[in-house]
Amino acid sequence: MNIQEVVAELKEERGGRIVMMVADGLGGLPLTPGGPTELEAAQTPNLDRLAQRGVCGLMTPIKPGITPGSGPGHLGLFGYDPLRYVIGRGVLEAAGIGFAVGPDDVAIRCNFCTLDAEGKITDRRAGRIPSEESAALVATLRAIRIPGVEIFVEPVKEHRFVVVFRGAGLGANVGDTDPQVVGKPPLDPVPHDEASRRTAEIAKEFVAQARKILAAQSKANGLTMRGFAKRPHLPGYREAYGLKAAAVAVYPMYKGLAGLVGMDLLGKPATLEEEIEVLEKAWKETDYNFFFVHFKYTDSRGEDGDFDAKVKMIEAFDAVFPRVEALRPDVLIVTGDHSTPAKMKSHSWHPVPTLLVADTCRPDTAEAFSEKACLQGGLGHFEAVYLMPLALAHAGRLAKFGA
Amino acid sequence: MNIQEVVAELKEERGGRIVMMVADGLGGLPLTPGGPTELEAAQTPNLDRLAQRGVCGLMTPIKPGITPGSGPGHLGLFGYDPLRYVIGRGVLEAAGIGFAVGPDDVAIRCNFCTLDAEGKITDRRAGRIPSEESAALVATLRAIRIPGVEIFVEPVKEHRFVVVFRGAGLGANVGDTDPQVVGKPPLDPVPHDEASRRTAEIAKEFVAQARKILAAQSKANGLTMRGFAKRPHLPGYREAYGLKAAAVAVYPMYKGLAGLVGMDLLGKPATLEEEIEVLEKAWKETDYNFFFVHFKYTDSRGEDGDFDAKVKMIEAFDAVFPRVEALRPDVLIVTGDHSTPAKMKSHSWHPVPTLLVADTCRPDTAEAFSEKACLQGGLGHFEAVYLMPLALAHAGRLAKFGA
Numbered sequence: 001m002n003i004q005e006v007v008a009e010l011k012e013e014r015g016g017r018i019v020m021m022v023a024d025g026l027g028g029l030p031l032t033p034g035g036p037t038e039l040e041a042a043q044t045p046n047l048d049r050l051a052q053r054g055v056c057g058l059m060t061p062i063k064p065g066i067t068p069g070s071g072p073g074h075l076g077l078f079g080y081d082p083l084r085y086v087i088g089r090g091v092l093e094a095a096g097i098g099f100a101v102g103p104d105d106v107a108i109r110c111n112f113c114t115l116d117a118e119g120k121i122t123d124r125r126a127g128r129i130p131s132e133e134s135a136a137l138v139a140t141l142r143a144i145r146i147p148g149v150e151i152f153v154e155p156v157k158e159h160r161f162v163v164v165f166r167g168a169g170l171g172a173n174v175g176d177t178d179p180q181v182v183g184k185p186p187l188d189p190v191p192h193d194e195a196s197r198r199t200a201e202i203a204k205e206f207v208a209q210a211r212k213i214l215a216a217q218s219k220a221n222g223l224t225m226r227g228f229a230k231r232p233h234l235p236g237y238r239e240a241y242g243l244k245a246a247a248v249a250v251y252p253m254y255k256g257l258a259g260l261v262g263m264d265l266l267g268k269p270a271t272l273e274e275e276i277e278v279l280e281k282a283w284k285e286t287d288y289n290f291f292f293v294h295f296k297y298t299d300s301r302g303e304d305g306d307f308d309a310k311v312k313m314i315e316a317f318d319a320v321f322p323r324v325e326a327l328r329p330d331v332l333i334v335t336g337d338h339s340t341p342a343k344m345k346s347h348s349w350h351p352v353p354t355l356l357v358a359d360t361c362r363p364d365t366a367e368a369f370s371e372k373a374c375l376q377g378g379l380g381h382f383e384a385v386y387l388m389p390l391a392l393a394h395a396g397r398l399a400k401f402g403a
Numbered sequence: 404m405n406i407q408e409v410v411a412e413l414k415e416e417r418g419g420r421i422v423m424m425v426a427d428g429l430g431g432l433p434l435t436p437g438g439p440t441e442l443e444a445a446q447t448p449n450l451d452r453l454a455q456r457g458v459c460g461l462m463t464p465i466k467p468g469i470t471p472g473s474g475p476g477h478l479g480l481f482g483y484d485p486l487r488y489v490i491g492r493g494v495l496e497a498a499g500i501g502f503a504v505g506p507d508d509v510a511i512r513c514n515f516c517t518l519d520a521e522g523k524i525t526d527r528r529a530g531r532i533p534s535e536e537s538a539a540l541v542a543t544l545r546a547i548r549i550p551g552v553e554i555f556v557e558p559v560k561e562h563r564f565v566v567v568f569r570g571a572g573l574g575a576n577v578g579d580t581d582p583q584v585v586g587k588p589p590l591d592p593v594p595h596d597e598a599s600r601r602t603a604e605i606a607k608e609f610v611a612q613a614r615k616i617l618a619a620q621s622k623a624n625g626l627t628m629r630g631f632a633k634r635p636h637l638p639g640y641r642e643a644y645g646l647k648a649a650a651v652a653v654y655p656m657y658k659g660l661a662g663l664v665g666m667d668l669l670g671k672p673a674t675l676e677e678e679i680e681v682l683e684k685a686w687k688e689t690d691y692n693f694f695f696v697h698f699k700y701t702d703s704r705g706e707d708g709d710f711d712a713k714v715k716m717i718e719a720f721d722a723v724f725p726r727v728e729a730l731r732p733d734v735l736i737v738t739g740d741h742s743t744p745a746k747m748k749s750h751s752w753h754p755v756p757t758l759l760v761a762d763t764c765r766p767d768t769a770e771a772f773s774e775k776a777c778l779q780g781g782l783g784h785f786e787a788v789y790l791m792p793l794a795l796a797h798a799g800r801l802a803k804f805g806a
Contacts, residue, residue: 364778376779
């Protein structure tokens with residue numbers, strides 16, 4: 001048995017309520033030797049107080065040295081082994097616009113591109129046409145009809161859009177059609193297994209019809225397809241944990257990821273303040289027993305390489321905790337899906353400072369919430385997939401294993 | 404290769420002698436925020452001195468968040484992956500009374516119950532009849548004969564007893580006969596695979612004969628069967644580690660568990676003092692090179708929720724260490740099979756303070772034996788299955804892996 005099977009067997013349908021507060025890209029690095037990380041530079045009186053009450057540790061998102069994308073990062077947080085459950089690019093792109101990919105769907109990332117008279121690509125991104133223009137073109141592609149399959153075409157941003165083929169038995173093992181260089185025509189979609197032959201035929205027919213519709217366009221007169229994917233077969237939160245779970249997020253990507261594991265999406269918050277309002281309202285008026293709250297901007301400012309701005313975002317995140325504590329969750333978790341050091345301007349593999357507060361915590365010596373303090377924490381170094389089992393245990397939701 | 408296979412390959416039939424002192428349920432929690440755990444509240448001058456000499460750490464019995472029963476807890480301590488080797492309920496119950504379950508045995512937990520004139524259960528525990536009365540009834544059931552199978556019937560406590568069917572090829576995949584509610588008759592034993600058909604027939608015949616024998620009883624005139632199980636196929640200590648191992652324990656359960664991994668059971672000690680006497684004698688007079696010494700009452704007082712009494716038990720445990728040290732074992736381990744915080748009145752998932760003393764220890768900064776001090780320990784956070792490999796390594800009993 002693996003940990004997920006054990007937890008599914010031991011889960012109980014009663015126990016406490018859990019709040020998981022995720023600051024995307026929380027972990028950081030000093031800009032200069034001997035300096036503080038973003039979290040250490042930030043004034044975080046609330047998180048420091050929680051660190052004293054609870055238990056801290058450093059969470060490895062996937063395995064040491066492995067930098068996660070948002071998909072695997074969140075799967076790990078949600079307790080699903082990211083090396084076992086792979087979210088294909090097409091499904092992730094669809095999740096990113098909040099499109100609920102179903103079990104019979106093949107989702108594909110598409111780019112508008114510019115083709116010359118010979119059909120060779122002259123611009124792989126169609127001059128990065130504006131999103132509005134692109135969305136209007138996407139709408140024209142909805143006229144495409146192919147027998148036996150339902151087709152969805154959804155805009156993403158600039159030249160990017162998503163195509164979803166819905167039909168029983170469609171495989172997703174189809175090669176990309178983007179040749180990755182200019183001067184060559186798009187490749188034909190090539191199936192790599194029997195179940196994907198029909199999918200490849202549909203894709204080819206889709207491209208043919210799209211070319212006719214787009215023929216008069218000067219920039220976006222062609223398209224390429226990448227990342228054919230089906231949603232992973234994973235048990236949802238109810239089945240895996242016996243939890244009725246809800247997600248509070250601003251960005252479609254994180255709503256999409258939460259949706260993949262069976263969380264309900266609450267409200268339409270546009271700011272962290274509004275997210276907390278949604279949480280407060282649902283806490284009082286619903287019987288959800290797990291809440292995932294996602295805060296994006298710690299990651300965004302890290303990606304920008306703006307150390308000071310990330311510090312400010314961490315402080316903004318800290319400031320909402322009195323309101324979260326006032327709800328008196330039985331288990332409160334604060335973590336990130338990965339580190340995004342401003343110094344690196346990217347996601348990184350560094351472990352993520354994590355804290356858990358519950359009445360059943362064994363106190364450690366961490367007196368603040370920081371990478372350094374978490375090194376001394378009672379949770380030690382642990383892999384993300386163990387965060388949910390720990391949350392359930394502290395919520396009194398896991399029975400004893402064996403007698 | 405997994406760790407167990409590696410160790411089996413590298414084991415050497417020579418090296419030092421190992422003593423593993425297990426205080427059941429050793430780990431704890433503070434009763435109040437900022438307070439000490441039971442181990443931190445206890446005066447443990449001997450264990451503190453050993454912690455300074457040796458190396459400390461925090462041992463996760465199964466995986467983070469998973470609370471072990473006694474069976475999986477000890478399997479882990481003994482180095483067997485508890486998620487791989489599952490001890491069925493029947494075998495554990497048999498182990499609990501010191502019945503040595505053999506490879507051809509199917510062990511079953513049985514309850515006496517009360518049936519009405521229609522054969523429906525009116526009391527699932529037969530009024531919890533006294534153990535003496537129950538044992539006398541169990542003796543009458545030994546008259547049952549079924550061709551081709553040897554039958555053992557052994558009392559446990561009150562209405563509980565164990566039945567063992569011994570016969571080649573008997574499967575144990577048979578459903579429980581306890582309907583879990585009153586007002587219904589016991590279920591028929593239903594086989595869930597081909598190998599278990601004969602077992603189910605035997606069980607049915609056993610129940611039929613038992614009903615005749617018990618017919619005149621007013622309370623215990625029926626029985627239910629649960630947890631049909633065979634012993635797990637696991638390599639014993641000799642095969643796994645090249646060790647000649649002995650167990651010193653007061654309670655039958657722990658003798659039974661030690662027996663399952665091929666340890667010999669020494670003496671009939673009734674107290675911790677007597678256990679140490681048994682250890683001393685065997686140390687001098689035998690060539691066992693591994694000793695498992697089990698102390699029960701730290702767990703018992705934790706289960707009672709009696710913090711102060713658990714503290715006293717830890718102090719009693721501490722007091723015997725000068726005698727253990729006087730034997731000069733090459734490797735001395737002090738640990739528990741899990742935590743049993745008095746605050747929770749139950750087993751818990753919290754990691755277990757652990758120390759190892761040997762000439763090959765790399766000293767750490769732990770100056771006392773406590774949960775907090777172990778956080779700084781050189782063993783770090785580690786899973787129970789690695790304790791035996793560490794013990795063998797420090798005893799000079801593991802060869803180099805690869806050239």
